[in-house]
Amino acid sequence: MTNKEAFKEAKSYIPGGVNSPVRAFGSVGGEPFMVSYGKGAYLVDVEGNRYLDFIQSWGPLIFGHCDKDIENAVIETAKRGLSFGAPCELETKLAKLICDEFENVEKIRFVSSGTEATMSAIRVARGYSKKDGLIKFEGCYHGHSDALLVKAGSGATTYGNASSSGVPEDVVKNTYLAKYNDLASVEAIFKSGAQIGAVIIEPIAGNMGLVPACNEFLKGLRRLCDEYKAVLIFDEVMSGFRASKKGSFEFNHILADMVTFGKVIGGGMSAAAFGGKAKIMDCLSPDGSVYQAGTLSGNPVAMAAGIASVSKIYNNFTMYEKLENLANMLMTGFKKAADDNGFKMQICVRGSMFGFFFNSSEVKNYDDALKSDTALYAKFHKKMLKKGVYLAPSQFETGFICSVMSEEDIKFAVKAAEESLREIKNNG
Numbered sequence: 436m437t438n439k440e441a442f443k444e445a446k447s448y449i450p451g452g453v454n455s456p457v458r459a460f461g462s463v464g465g466e467p468f469m470v471s472y473g474k475g476a477y478l479v480d481v482e483g484n485r486y487l488d489f490i491q492s493w494g495p496l497i498f499g500h501c502d503k504d505i506e507n508a509v510i511e512t513a514k515r516g517l518s519f520g521a522p523c524e525l526e527t528k529l530a531k532l533i534c535d536e537f538e539n540v541e542k543i544r545f546v547s548s549g550t551e552a553t554m555s556a557i558r559v560a561r562g563y564s565k566k567d568g569l570i571k572f573e574g575c576y577h578g579h580s581d582a583l584l585v586k587a588g589s590g591a592t593t594y595g596n597a598s599s600s601g602v603p604e605d606v607v608k609n610t611y612l613a614k615y616n617d618l619a620s621v622e623a624i625f626k627s628g629a630q631i632g633a634v635i636i637e638p639i640a641g642n643m644g645l646v647p648a649c650n651e652f653l654k655g656l657r658r659l660c661d662e663y664k665a666v667l668i669f670d671e672v673m674s675g676f677r678a679s680k681k682g683s684f685e686f687n688h689i690l691a692d693m694v695t696f697g698k699v700i701g702g703g704m705s706a707a708a709f710g711g712k713a714k715i716m717d718c719l720s721p722d723g724s725v726y727q728a729g730t731l732s733g734n735p736v737a738m739a740a741g742i743a744s745v746s747k748i749y750n751n752f753t754m755y756e757k758l759e760n761l762a763n764m765l766m767t768g769f770k771k772a773a774d775d776n777g778f779k780m781q782i783c784v785r786g787s788m789f790g791f792f793f794n795s796s797e798v799k800n801y802d803d804a805l806k807s808d809t810a811l812y813a814k815f816h817k818k819m820l821k822k823g824v825y826l827a828p829s830q831f832e833t834g835f836i837c838s839v840m841s842e843e844d845i846k847f848a849v850k851a852a853e854e855s856l857r858e859i860k861n862n863g
């Protein structure tokens with residue numbers, strides 16, 4: 436089957452042909468290719484076309500596709516049973532690996548997706564603080580649980596509006612929206628008397644494009660949460676083990692009360708987690724009164740993949756430096772290509788994460804991000820894909836470097852960017 440035929444068939448059975456909307460290329464037009472397999476830094480589609488993959492499954496594959504250590508861990512563990520529904524030592528091993536590295540994570544619980552991790556973290560935070568109000572930031576994505584699907588763009592201090600039909604207004608009435616990198620918008624909510632029990636933020640936002648929070652802003656958040664006795668949750672589902680082996684901490688040196696993880700800690704399998712101070716985590720059932728559970732939580736095969744992935748990171752001290760160098764090389768190459776052809780571009784790198792906006796001003800929040808030229812991004816994306824470079828099919832996503840990418844790969848992508856932008860300049 437061709438890509439077109441295979442996608443057409445998928446659409447007859449699966450809404451939009453995809454199991455997660457961004458995969459459908461809605462923001463950039465055209466149709467997605469159908470993956471046959473992945474190997475190292477590359478994906479190959481059902482027609483045999485090869486793409487340099489800067490998505491890496493949206494973050495998890497920091498060692499690229501089919502890493503031998505992770506693959507072997509999965510195969511060997513699978514032979515001993517796919518799921519137990521009973522405690523096993525692999526769970527403790529991965530828990531220890533993470534708790535030993537993150538000093539604010541004294542206890543941790545595993546779940547199967549980032550969505551579950553943030554949803555559960557908020558429940559515990561509310562149970563602990565005994566206050567229902569939740570502050571989230573415009574442009575931050577924390578998965579698709581009801582209370583977090585709140586439209587960006589409403590003013591701070593107003594109640595959130597659900598951004599998906601099917602989410603009752605009642606469910607989001609305790610979700611307050613604040614502006615990223617704008618402490619005054621947070622302070623106003625606290626001062627309004629809203630009973631805020633938790634504040635959740637991506638300390639390095641990756642879901643409006645890549646937009647890191649300023650340190651002063653995060654420091655202020657920490658202070659406000661202490662003052663008003665709210666639980667500060669850093670959602671590091673994306674930035675955890677991606678920005679650095681300590682997630683955002685190496686950039687901001689701020690300790691949240693709770694942290695959520697996903698993506699890299701599952702090495703490509705379904706594992707995510709939420710953790711934090713013991714006094715908060717001990718509110719969880721069976722020790723405490725906050726209920727949370729999962730048939731496949733702490734699944735042994737996913738734990739084994741996670742252990743292989745995280746251990747490999749710990750054993751490779753220079754890894755992030757190399758990843759960051761490649762990301763910088765890619766972004767400075769893209770920026771030069773944009774400058775040379777008269778296009779305005781903003782670039783950003785945090786460890787193995789990179790982002791660029793077709794935008795004439797620095798992007799510090801969601802409103803800034805929305806001013807980017809999405810039509811230009813769509814053209815660029817299409818041309819890059821034709822040249823064998825797979826970038827996120829939306830301006831508002833983050834890109835990922837994996838450890839098996841080489842300087843040659845980056846040069847190949849930069850050359851493709853130069854050609855693409857020149858073609859756009861000359862022919863529209």
Ligand code: PLP
Pocket residue numbers: 493547548549550551553576577578579637641642670671672673674697698707
């Ligand atoms: N939190 C952040 C910061 C994310 O980037 C994502 C997904 O991209 C999620 C939560 C949700 O994770 P999942 O897609 O595994 O449910």
